[in-house]
Amino acid sequence: MQHSAHPQPAGGESATGGLESRLSNMERKLDELASAGKKTDGPSPPEKKRSGFWPDIVKSLIPSLVMLWATYAIKDSVDNAFKERQLQLQNVQAMTQLQNALQNPKITPDDATTDAVQLAAFGRYSIPFFVNVLEVGGENARENAQKSAEQGLRMVSRTEPQEVCAAMNRIITNHTGLYTWTTHLRALILLGEAGCGSSYADVSAYVKELSAPSVLQKWVGPTPVPDQSEYDRIAKQAAATKSLLGSAPKPHWWNSIPAGGTR
Structure with a gap:
C-alpha cells in the first residue's frame, strides 16, 4: 500500500521569521524608549533659568534694603540729636533762671547758697553762669552773689577740677x-x-x-x-x-x- 507524501512546513523558515519579528519589535520599543528619554531630558534648559531666579530677586532687593536701613539709621540719629538739643535748651533755661535768682538784689545769703548748689549740679556747664555772676552780681547784693558763685565753682572743682x-x-x-x-x-x-x-x-x-x-x-x-x-x-x-x-x-x-x- 502506497502512502502519499504530505507537504511539511519549513520549520527553519518559520523560526527565522519569528526571530526577525521579535528583533524588529525590540528595536521599535528601544526607539520609542529613546524618543521618550529625549522628551524627558528636553526641559533641562528651563531649569537653569529657574535656578537663577532667586539670586536675581535678591540682587534687586539689596539696594532697597540698604536704603531702608540707611533711612532708619539717619532718622534715629536725627531724633537723638533733636532730643539732646531739647535737653540742652531745657538745661540752659534752668541755669539762666538760677543765674537770674543769684543776681536778684534782694537775695539773702541762704537763698544764694541754695541757688548756687542747684546751679553747680549742672557741672561744667554751670561754669560760664557762675563767672557771669562773679562779674555782674547784683547792685545791692553783689557780695552775696559773688560769694555764692565762688562757692558754686568750688563745688564743681571737686568733680571737674x-x-x-x-x-x-x-x-x-x-x-x-x-x-x-x-x-x-x-x-x-x-x-x-x-x-x-x-x-x-x-x-x-x-x-x-x-x-x-x-x-x-x-x-x-x-x-x-x-x-x-x-x-x-x-x-x-x-x-x-x-x-x-x-x-x-x-x-x-x-x-x-x-x-x-x-x-
Missing part, C-alpha cells in the same frame, strides 16, 4: 579789661584751692608782671577801679596761689595734647 582750672586760668591771663579786679581775685583763690598745677607758670608770670596798681588798672575793667589797698589784696593772693601751686602735682606733658593727637 580741670574744667574749673581752665576757666579760672583764662580769667587771670586776660589783661584786656574784660573782667573786674574782684573776678581776678576770686579766680586766683580758686586756682590755689583747686590745686591747678597746670596754671603755675601763668600765676608766676602774673606775680612777676603785677608791679604796681597802674598795671592792675590796665588789666581789669574800669568799674570799679582798683585802688592801692585792692592792688595789695590781689598781689598778696597771687603770691599765695603761686606758693600753693609750687607744691601741686604738675600735669604730664601728654595731657597738653588736644584730642586727635595734634598740638
Whole structure:
C-alpha cells in the first residue's frame, strides 16, 4: 500500500521569521524608549533659568534694603540729636533762671547758697553762669552773689577740677579789661584751692608782671577801679596761689595734647 507524501512546513523558515519579528519589535520599543528619554531630558534648559531666579530677586532687593536701613539709621540719629538739643535748651533755661535768682538784689545769703548748689549740679556747664555772676552780681547784693558763685565753682572743682582750672586760668591771663579786679581775685583763690598745677607758670608770670596798681588798672575793667589797698589784696593772693601751686602735682606733658593727637 502506497502512502502519499504530505507537504511539511519549513520549520527553519518559520523560526527565522519569528526571530526577525521579535528583533524588529525590540528595536521599535528601544526607539520609542529613546524618543521618550529625549522628551524627558528636553526641559533641562528651563531649569537653569529657574535656578537663577532667586539670586536675581535678591540682587534687586539689596539696594532697597540698604536704603531702608540707611533711612532708619539717619532718622534715629536725627531724633537723638533733636532730643539732646531739647535737653540742652531745657538745661540752659534752668541755669539762666538760677543765674537770674543769684543776681536778684534782694537775695539773702541762704537763698544764694541754695541757688548756687542747684546751679553747680549742672557741672561744667554751670561754669560760664557762675563767672557771669562773679562779674555782674547784683547792685545791692553783689557780695552775696559773688560769694555764692565762688562757692558754686568750688563745688564743681571737686568733680571737674580741670574744667574749673581752665576757666579760672583764662580769667587771670586776660589783661584786656574784660573782667573786674574782684573776678581776678576770686579766680586766683580758686586756682590755689583747686590745686591747678597746670596754671603755675601763668600765676608766676602774673606775680612777676603785677608791679604796681597802674598795671592792675590796665588789666581789669574800669568799674570799679582798683585802688592801692585792692592792688595789695590781689598781689598778696597771687603770691599765695603761686606758693600753693609750687607744691601741686604738675600735669604730664601728654595731657597738653588736644584730642586727635595734634598740638
